[in-house]
Amino acid sequence: MSWHLYVLSFIFIIAGIFHFIRPKAFMRIMPLYIPYHKFWVYLSGVFEVLAGVGLIFESTRIFSLLLIIIMLVLFFPVHVHMLINKKAGLNLPKWVLILRLLLQFALIYWVYQYV
Template sequence: MKWDLLVMSIIYVFAGSMHFIKPRAYVKIIPKFLPKRRTLNLFAGAVEIMAGFALLFPETRPYAAILIITMLVVFLVVHFNMLRSKELALGVPRWILILRIPLQFLLIWWASLYI
């Protein structure tokens, strides 16, 4: 197994787990126009964990990569939402929030290598 694939898997399993460990922070940054934000948060966390583990198996890897790309595109809404106010930024400096947007596209590219 390639080392970067293992790193990617760890990143998504960890990130997904954080949705369950710190749910209030995640719910707070989900745009208010979306319904059932708590449920969406838990669903997103579960999908991230599942996709992270699915990356480890050649049979499920392409599906996991597509799922991750889809998730990263959807999460752009949250990243732009966090730029709307200091309260939504959760104390993260604005420059980091802005830098996160091109980073999201880098993560999309990385996942696309495994389709």
């Protein structure tokens, strides 16, 4: 397994764990039109951890890669919401929020390289 996949696995496992450590931070960045914020924060945390762990095993790697791409696409509205809603933007500078949004495309491209 490429060291890149270990890095990707680590990123998603840590991000998923933080959904349980700091759920309110994740709920605050969710658009208001999405109901049941806490449910979605915890569920996405579970899927991020599972996808990260799944990258480690060859038998689940492709499924995990596809799951990560799907999650990154589904998380796109959250990043847009953070950009256009000052409160959801966590007082981050606009350039950081734009960079985060663009990072989604870079991450999708990176993950797709292994599918």
